[in-house]
Amino acid sequence: MIQVESLSKRYGRHTAVDRISFTVQPGQVCALLGPNGAGKTSTMRVLVGLSTPTDGRVSILGEPVGLGAAVLRRVGVLIDGAAFVPHLSGLANLRLLWSATGRTWPPPALDDALNLAGLGDALSRKMRRYSMGMKQRLMLAQALMRAPDVLVLDEPANGLDPAEVRALRGHLARLAETGVAVLISSHQLAEVQQVATHAVVMDRGRLVAEGPLGELLGDTDTLRFEVDALDRAVAVLRDLPGITAVATRDGEAVVTAPGVPASDLVQSLVTAGIRVAGVHRTGRSLEDAFLAMTEPTSSTGESDAAR
Numbered sequence: 001m002i003q004v005e006s007l008s009k010r011y012g013r014h015t016a017v018d019r020i021s022f023t024v025q026p027g028q029v030c031a032l033l034g035p036n037g038a039g040k041t042s043t044m045r046v047l048v049g050l051s052t053p054t055d056g057r058v059s060i061l062g063e064p065v066g067l068g069a070a071v072l073r074r075v076g077v078l079i080d081g082a083a084f085v086p087h088l089s090g091l092a093n094l095r096l097l098w099s100a101t102g103r104t105w106p107p108p109a110l111d112d113a114l115n116l117a118g119l120g121d122a123l124s125r126k127m128r129r130y131s132m133g134m135k136q137r138l139m140l141a142q143a144l145m146r147a148p149d150v151l152v153l154d155e156p157a158n159g160l161d162p163a164e165v166r167a168l169r170g171h172l173a174r175l176a177e178t179g180v181a182v183l184i185s186s187h188q189l190a191e192v193q194q195v196a197t198h199a200v201v202m203d204r205g206r207l208v209a210e211g212p213l214g215e216l217l218g219d220t221d222t223l224r225f226e227v228d229a230l231d232r233a234v235a236v237l238r239d240l241p242g243i244t245a246v247a248t249r250d251g252e253a254v255v256t257a258p259g260v261p262a263s264d265l266v267q268s269l270v271t272a273g274i275r276v277a278g279v280h281r282t283g284r285s286l287e288d289a290f291l292a293m294t295e296p297t298s299s300t301g302e303s304d305a306a307r
């Protein structure tokens, strides 16, 4: 479990993280979302002991986190800037990183991690020849090979192709099913919507929303009608009580009608002589919800303090 309580992180006079609190329970995949500069990486760095909080508390599996805390051995971390040695092979780099844990090689989940990384023969090649995607996959392997109880992944899908992203999604979902608590930051909202069970949304350092994904997306009562006479259908729908919006999209009438049964709307259309070939209820996408929660122009102001 990850627990963040009233966490603040300031760089000089710039507040990157402003008193945020959230929890990620075992079995949850929590998406940490926010526009550029929202404070996601700053939060994650504190969470894994790479940076100290200015204020507040962070604990993992019930133990306070700090640089070198024993509990961090149970955490798989992917945050950019992993210290790979370019003249060593990918596999030698993994061995080197593992040796820092003081445990004997191989790590418990090495095979699964390498399978997901899919680097094949490239594992024995020097890392200086790795593409960005290959480096990213090796970083994922080092996070996963230790069979972690908690995963903290900053933009893990960066540089991966669609098939790799899908494989990663499946892997994370399987790990969560076994009780791993996963915190993952991403800008790919459609992608993260497919794997996240929960989300924490930050904007300019502050927490703007958190909770189960279903609750954050909300129920929008938006219906799409496939009809044979679009213009007439729109005119009929606009005149009905309880309708808050009618639009057309991709040849269909899109209607927002909170609390109005779809059957009433179909009945009105049919009565007006319009054929209804289909009705679909549409959910709000994570992207819609995210844009509604965050400001369109976010501050990305830098301060000059060192990390």
Ligand SMILES: Nc1ncnc2c1ncn2[C@@H]1O[C@H](COP(=O)(O)OP(=O)(O)OP(=O)(O)O)[C@@H](O)[C@H]1O
Pocket: 011, 014, 015, 016, 034, 035, 036, 037, 038, 039, 040, 041, 042, 043, 299, 300, 301, 302, 303, 304, 305, 306, 307
């Ligand atoms: N070492 C640092 N020194 C000074 N300011 C920093 C430092 N690291 C981050 N910041 C600033 O803190 C704010 C939050 O940055 P952070 O990287 O945590 O955001 P983010 O949500 O991860 O952004 P992105 O999505 O662009 O990666 C930004 O304004 C950033 O410029």
